[in-house]
Amino acid sequence: MRWFEIALVVLTLLSGLVWLLDKLFLAQRRAAHAGLLDDGRDPWYVDYAKAFFPVLAIVLVLRSFVAEPFRIPSNSMMPTLLTGDFILVNKFAYGLRLPISNAKIVPIGEPERGDVVVFKPPQHPEQDWIKRVIGLPGDTIEYKGNQVFVNGQPFGYERVGDYVGVGSGAEMTGASLLTERIPGRPHQVLEVDRLPFVDQGERGAQVVPAGHYFVMGDNRDRSDDSRFWGFLPEQNIRGKAFLVWLNCDSITNLCKHNFDTSRIGNRIP
Known part of the structure; x- marks a missing residue:
């Protein structure tokens, strides 16, 4: 939510500025002009600044440079992440970035094949999306016959069975549940064999340009990803998803009837 990020930065800066001005100038001026009837209390705006600035600063630092929560919409x-999963995103795995602009200031690492990343898609820069990294810069990627080829080598697939969805994912019941074997990063994907699609995202071999990545959703027939809108610029990546800390399929009624405790603490493969 970009508006929340902007509001957090603005409020932190304003409260910090009021606190600093009071410490350097205003408090001394008040002391110099204090009278017998002065009760010695700070003005209300200074009180608020002193109370909120430390809290806002801690939240801003944690959210910008350590971990940030997101909700899967x-x-x-699927099946890796379900609608309503609240996840934590590692904000320093790929380098420290400034809030709002997302400009990298300290390089630390780069996305690896198989990572699940949160990013701002080029066509919707105001939104946050989540997909899995399939192609790295310089890779040749091809998707045909529901199979991924990287540099001419196909990923291995093993059918697990038929998927049974619940809640908002019930529409995926009956889809084929497969294990996709990215080297060192096996994970499960869904394919809807029973529903033909005109456009399966087959575009022929493509070379991932420098500074870009090829990303795909694990629900292969229900994902708007690099097969359709192209490569993801590195500067659009916000972090690496690593943990589900809550699931609430519907946020109405404070999740009273849609709370799934079995999702709590699940690591994201």
């Missing part, structure tokens, strides 16, 4: 990453 769709089925595009």
Whole structure:
């Protein structure tokens, strides 16, 4: 939510500025002009600044440079992530970035094949999306016959069975549940064999340009990803998803009837 990030930065800066001005100038001026009837209390705006600035600063630092929570709004990453999963995103795995601008200031690492990343898609820069990294810079990627080829080598697939969805994911019941074997990063994906699609995202071999990545959703027939809108610029990546800390399929009624405790603490493969 970009508006929340902007508001957090603005409020932190304003409260910090008021606190600093009071410490350097205003408090001394008040002391110099204090009278017998002065009760010695700070003005209300200074009180608020002193109370909120430390809290806001801690939240800003944690959210910008350590970990940030996100909620999964769709089925595009099933079965790995379900609609309503609240996840934590590692904000320093790929380098420290400034809030709002997302400009990298300290390089630390780069996305690896198989990572699940949160990013701002080029066509919707105001939104946050989540997909899995399939192609790295310089890779040749091809998707045909529901199979991924990287540099001419196909990923291995093993059918697990038929998927049974619940809640918002019930529409995926009956889809084929497969294990996709990215080297060192096996994970499960869904394919809807029973529903033909005109456009399966087959574009022929493509070379991932420098500074870009090829990303796909694990729910292969229900994902708007690099097969359709192209490569993801590195500067659009916000962090690496690593943990589900809550699931609430519907946020109405404070999750009273949609709370799934079995999702709590699940690591994201």
